[in-house]
Amino acid sequence: MSAQRRGEATRERILQAAQGCFARYGYDATGVAEICRQAGVTKGGFYHHFPSKQAVFLQLLENWLAGLDARLQATWDQAATVPEALLQMTGMIRQVFQAASGQLPIFLEFWTKAAHDPAVWQATLAPYRRYRAFFAAMVEAGIAEGSLRPVDAELAAQLIVSVAVGLVLQGLLDPHGADWGQVAQGSMRMLLENLKVER
Amino acid sequence: MSAQRRGEATRERILQAAQGCFARYGYDATGVAEICRQAGVTKGGFYHHFPSKQAVFLQLLENWLAGLDARLQATWDQAATVPEALLQMTGMIRQVFQAASGQLPIFLEFWTKAAHDPAVWQATLAPYRRYRAFFAAMVEAGIAEGSLRPVDAELAAQLIVSVAVGLVLQGLLDPHGADWGQVAQGSMRMLLENLKVER
């Protein structure tokens, strides 16, 4: 294998290991040594690829947000109407829950770190505002296409984001307390009943 | 001052100092030494009143939840109808935001710790389930009194809790991103439009 490919692979292993550790133990409780152990690398290798532990964290955050971005955009692109797109996105939550239920706590780590660390804060806030704008644009499009009532788009977007955040948080705190995919579907339907035009 | 009173006072000072530190720097980043400095106590004094740093944290969590409990109950007791009570509680959020905006990050600390620490998890989950039951009971009472449509009470309660959690989180991450009290009011009104009986 070429040196470049090998380096890339090691880098990826470090990222994966770190993600697992952060999710399982939390950021602070995870030592660089433990990440190295799980990645099959030593400290030297680690610090060859990343300047600091925080840099790994930031990279993880960036990747995660990029993935979410892409999936949201794709979902909208292939949906016929806005309400349908919203329902689809809700189904996405269900996938997220069963696919990465172990990875969810890292979401909390992001927020907690963001509240105290300016670098993480910026990296978190910017995409988050994008989401609000994204949903606001969706609602406006829905109003324009006639599938939604002419409500305050900004407010509706904030409500949607609130519900999403709240659901994810409840889901990670109490994974077996409810079928969160079901709850998400039901919640979104309730919201849509209110947003959709009367038939 | 009696010895007992004095001890109680220092204990309180430690609690206050710890709350400030946890909110400002986060749990892990806060050293016991720093808490002691701000409380005007030394390590010896600290460990005289509390067996560990985590015990302080747990006590803080307990106090916070007890306060929330009391306020919610009181709000319901003095409201005439269920929709009115819900609106009142939304206003409560507004108070929380302006009164303890600096203390909000500690809320995140609670959740983050709860995701990894069984002791904190239990202390968090039990009251949280109570809240869900509380709101479910409220919705059912609303249906019984005829002010709410006969919706799925459990689902509605989960939706309400989701919105509340989401709002608090958004508020603490992006305090100046919106007037969160306003957003809370608007969101609750939107939800209620859907839940209330048609007039």
Add this chain to the structure above:
DNA sequence: CAAAAAATACCGACCGGTCGGTCTGATATT
């Protein structure tokens, strides 16, 4: 009531251990 004893509140130096990060090289690729 006074003296002694016990309990309580607090002090601050100190310890064992951990953790993020560095440094000197060894090994493999180009």
Add this chain to the structure above:
DNA sequence: AATATCAGACCGACCGGTCGGTATTTTTTG
């Protein structure tokens, strides 16, 4: 040979918690 990729011993700072001791208040006792 030059460079990228790693190995792993090592460092210094820091942190939660301990411990022996002091000061103050409360209780017991003569």
